[in-house]
Amino acid sequence: MRTIIRGLALSLATLVCLPRVWAGDANAGRTFFRQQCALCHSAQPGDNGGAQGPNLDGVFGRRAASNGNFSYTHALRGSGLTWDAATLDRFLTSPTTVVPGTAMVIPVPSETDRSNLITYFQEVKAGTFKAAAPPGFGPPPGMRPPAAAAKPTGTPDWKKDFPGRAHRIDVAKLPAPYASPAAYNFPKLIPRPAGARLRMPPGFKIETYTNDVQAPREMKLAPNGDVFLSETQMGRVVVLRPSADGTRPATIETFAQGLNLPNGLAFYPSGAHPKWLYVAETNRVVRYAYTVGQEQAVSVPEIVVPQLSPVAGGGHFTRDIVFSPDGRRMFVSVGSQSNVPEDLPKKTPEEIQSWEAAHGLGTAWGNETNRANVLVFDVGSQRPGKVFASGIRNCVTLTIQPGTGDLWCTTNERDLLGDDLVPDYSTRVREGQFYGWPWYYMGDNQDPRFKGQRPDLVGKVSVPDVPYQSHSASLSLIFYTASSGPSAFPRQYVGQGFAVFHGSWNRSLRTGHKIVRVRLKNGVPTGEYDDFLVGFIADDGDAWGRPVDLVELQDGSLLLSDDGANLIYRISYSRPGQLAKSQVAEARGNTHEE
Numbered sequence: 294m295r296t297i298i299r300g301l302a303l304s305l306a307t308l309v310c311l312p313r314v315w316a317g318d319a320n321a322g323r324t325f326f327r328q329q330c331a332l333c334h335s336a337q338p339g340d341n342g343g344a345q346g347p348n349l350d351g352v353f354g355r356r357a358a359s360n361g362n363f364s365y366t367h368a369l370r371g372s373g374l375t376w377d378a379a380t381l382d383r384f385l386t387s388p389t390t391v392v393p394g395t396a397m398v399i400p401v402p403s404e405t406d407r408s409n410l411i412t413y414f415q416e417v418k419a420g421t422f423k424a425a426a427p428p429g430f431g432p433p434p435g436m437r438p439p440a441a442a443a444k445p446t447g448t449p450d451w452k453k454d455f456p457g458r459a460h461r462i463d464v465a466k467l468p469a470p471y472a473s474p475a476a477y478n479f480p481k482l483i484p485r486p487a488g489a490r491l492r493m494p495p496g497f498k499i500e501t502y503t504n505d506v507q508a509p510r511e512m513k514l515a516p517n518g519d520v521f522l523s524e525t526q527m528g529r530v531v532v533l534r535p536s537a538d539g540t541r542p543a544t545i546e547t548f549a550q551g552l553n554l555p556n557g558l559a560f561y562p563s564g565a566h567p568k569w570l571y572v573a574e575t576n577r578v579v580r581y582a583y584t585v586g587q588e589q590a591v592s593v594p595e596i597v598v599p600q601l602s603p604v605a606g607g608g609h610f611t612r613d614i615v616f617s618p619d620g621r622r623m624f625v626s627v628g629s630q631s632n633v634p635e636d637l638p639k640k641t642p643e644e645i646q647s648w649e650a651a652h653g654l655g656t657a658w659g660n661e662t663n664r665a666n667v668l669v670f671d672v673g674s675q676r677p678g679k680v681f682a683s684g685i686r687n688c689v690t691l692t693i694q695p696g697t698g699d700l701w702c703t704t705n706e707r708d709l710l711g712d713d714l715v716p717d718y719s720t721r722v723r724e725g726q727f728y729g730w731p732w733y734y735m736g737d738n739q740d741p742r743f744k745g746q747r748p749d750l751v752g753k754v755s756v757p758d759v760p761y762q763s764h765s766a767s768l769s770l771i772f773y774t775a776s777s778g779p780s781a782f783p784r785q786y787v788g789q790g791f792a793v794f795h796g797s798w799n800r801s802l803r804t805g806h807k808i809v810r811v812r813l814k815n816g817v818p819t820g821e822y823d824d825f826l827v828g829f830i831a832d833d834g835d836a837w838g839r840p841v842d843l844v845e846l847q848d849g850s851l852l853l854s855d856d857g858a859n860l861i862y863r864i865s866y867s868r869p870g871q872l873a874k875s876q877v878a879e880a881r882g883n884t885h886e887e
Contacts, residue, residue, distance in 0.1 A: 317405070319422055322413030325406050337417055352376045353418040357392075369395050378411050385410065399554075399575070399606045449802040449834065450762070454827040456494045460809070461821045462716050462760035464735040471741070475709040476801040480836040482857045489837060491828040493864070496783070499826065502852055502863040503533065503542050509854035509861055510611070511690070511769070512844035513558040516565045517585050520844060520852060521548065521558050522861075523572070525611060528552045530572060532588045533861075539780070539848050540863060546588040549581060557613035557691070561672075562620050571597065573612035573625060576605035598670060598678065601627050602663040608632075609687040609705070616672070618698040623672050628687035629657075629665040632708050633731040635742055637661070642749070653680035655727035655750055665730050667691070667702065667722060684728040684754070690769040690842070694721075696788070697816050703770040703792060706734065706763070708799040710741075717767040718757035719792055719811060721818070729754040758818040759792075765805040766795035769842040773851075780865035781849030789813055791825065793840045793853070806836050808843070808853070826853075826864070 326336050334349045357374040372392045374380055384391045385401040401407050416422035491499050508526040515521060520533040520542075529550035533542040549555075549572070557573030560583070570583040572594070578601070579594035601612065609628025616623050637659055640648065648658055657665060667688055669681035688702035699721045706715040707730065715734045732747040733739055736756045761767050770792045775781040790811030797804045806829035809822045829838035839857030846852060850865040 317408035317410070317412035319409070319413040319416045322406075322409035322411070323422075325409055326413060336414065337422075349414065351418055352381075352414055353378075368392050378415065381411050381414070382407055399610065402606070451802070451804050451806070451827075451830045454807060454824045456492055456824055456827065458824040459821055460762065460823070462762065464716070464738075464756060464760055467716070467735060467738065468711060468713050470710045470714060473711040473713070473801065476712065476799055478801055478803065479798045480796050480803065480806075480839070480857075482839065483831060483835045483837050485837045485858075486831050489828065489831065491826055493826050496866050496869065497826075497864060498867065499853075499862050499864050500540070502540070502861040503545070504858075504860040505542075505545055506531070506854075506861060507859055508856045509841065509859070510856060511556055511558055511613070511842050512852060512854060512861075513560065514844050514846065515560065515585060516567065518847050519586070519588070520846075521570065522854070523555045523558055525554050525556050528555065530555055530558065530570075534588070535846070539846060539850065544588070548588060549590045549594065552579075553577075554610050556611035557615075557625070559614045559616060561616055563616065563618075571614055571623075573614040575610045575612060576601050578612075578614060578623075578625060597623075598625070601625060601668065602630075604630055604660045604662065604664070606630075607660075608664075609689075611689060613689065613691045615691040615693050615700070617700075618693060621672055623670045624681060624691055624700060625668045625670070625678070626685070626688035626691050626702065627664050627666055627668060628689070628705075629730065630660045633740060633742055634659065634661050637731075645747075645749070653683045653727075654725065654753060655684045655729070655732065655747075656680060657731060661731075667700075669724075681724050682722045682726045682728070684730040684732075685722070686730040688722075689767070692770045692772065694772055694816070695774055701770055703767050704728075704757070705766055705768075707731070707740070708764070712800050712802070713763045716757075716760035716763050717765050717794075718760045719767060719770045719790070719818075720755075720757035720759065726755045727753055728757065735760065759811055759820055759822060761792070761794070761809075761822065762804050764797035764800040766797060767792055767805075768795045768840075769793045770811065771843045771845060771851075773845060775845060775849035778847065778849030780846075780867075782866045786810070788816065790818075791843055791851070792822065793843055795839050795841060796829070796836055803830055803834050803836070806830050806838060806840065808840065 336349050353376060355376050357372050357376060358370040369392055385407050387400050388395050401410065493499065506522065507524050509522050510525045511523045513521045518535055522531050522533060524531060529552060530548045532546045532548050534544045536543040552572060552574055554575035555572045559571045560567035561569045561571055566585060567583060569580040571578060571580045577596060578598040580597050581590045581594050582592055608630040613626045614623065634657055637657060649656065665684060665686050666680045667682045667685060668678040670678040685702055685704055686707055687705040689705060690703045692701040694701060701719055702722050703719040704717060706717050731740060732743050732750055733754045736754050737751050770790055772788065772790050773782060773786050776787055790813060792809050792811050794805035794807050796806040807824060808826040810825045812819045812821045830836050838855050841854045841856050844852050850863055853862040853864060
């Protein structure tokens, strides 16, 4: 009997010590990865997921922070972890618990999702993964694209780009959904090729300002000329103090760290003596006491908005923040949790009416509650915020237009409807407006994935002011104001907009990776835009830069952040009389010649 008992005990102990069997659905894991993780990571050969985070292809058996092409936090470098299934499960459950100080702060709370992800990673590593067409990633039955559209032909549009090339997207002539197949064409970030150069109009010059930054995103100028920069993936805000000649930073100091994906920055109140620096984290807004010239926070942040959305994780994680010109209102943009929420629970017309009365016209619910919107808060009030404008899939950057006080959104629209749907855009946003997501786009164009679900919204969808080529990944917009200064641009640029395109992944022929000038006449957008800075895409279609944001310096020059190459550029202008002969020749070479 003792022998039997000992045998049973040994068998139970063995079972307890056995490693967990990961029997998830690899294709479901791939779908989750592409919906929630592909903004920052890649998982299979050839699909660079945006170059904001490390490549996860072959992650199994790899030591943490061992990818030589990515700069990791000190915390992850010193963790001593090796990525097996159990370690990945623990890390994805609570990254900051397993590795305090990691820049990866978004957990995957669902055990099913983690199991599916890990199974997907395992099969990719073993070479046994076989992709099935995941639900929601292809056209519905009866809407298959024509066979001829499967392989793009002709000259890639980016090869036609040149400084001054005019663009206008006619929303009345958009193609039908699925006129071309959905593409997974992630940009492969490469070193700058020999001989590669960036082209701008004559007289403009671009040079490296600093390469001592990590995944730089949004920038804001302090009254004394300091540049505040959010290093979102690193969880910190840094201060770049310009050198005497303005061509480089004399110092770079960490102002604050330990933040949860900080992105948007704003000084308050406006003017020469702000008292606070506001920071928009992925699901809250905080502020630091600030005195002009200060390079390090002297106290812990004060929480201004403790929660922006009940569902914080997944999808679009950057938030932006601006204040109204009178300082009474604070606007915060919150991107969607998904591309489109195809599993959104159904509501009756009466339930929808009740929901919209509380949350705003066209707003989605479930995991998308308070997302894909611009929220507004009364400064100094304890009252919760409300939806200011809705149906904006991912308003990456908020901008106040000088002179008019108009609030603008620069937006990434939805994917997987074809090469030329849906156009990204910048637009003026007015209170109560609805921009269509997820039900419609560019007016009354119905998203086929929600066919017939919201006929009540027809005629209520606002059309954006400046549509951009689809999948450009428009990230930011500024309005140029400098009328003087040693590097000030020519007069025709004053009052005009400059928008930054990060670059496409959902288009068979790459586009984006550039700066464009947004045309305005008497302060009103014309709907047109021109190429201003091009050249980040190599001849083979790979890219060597992913531009993000612009800020105007006191001398009239612009800084451009690039979170793919981990550097900041400076764009300046010299009037013809100030240029040496060699510079004149170089400037002329920067323009496109037919």
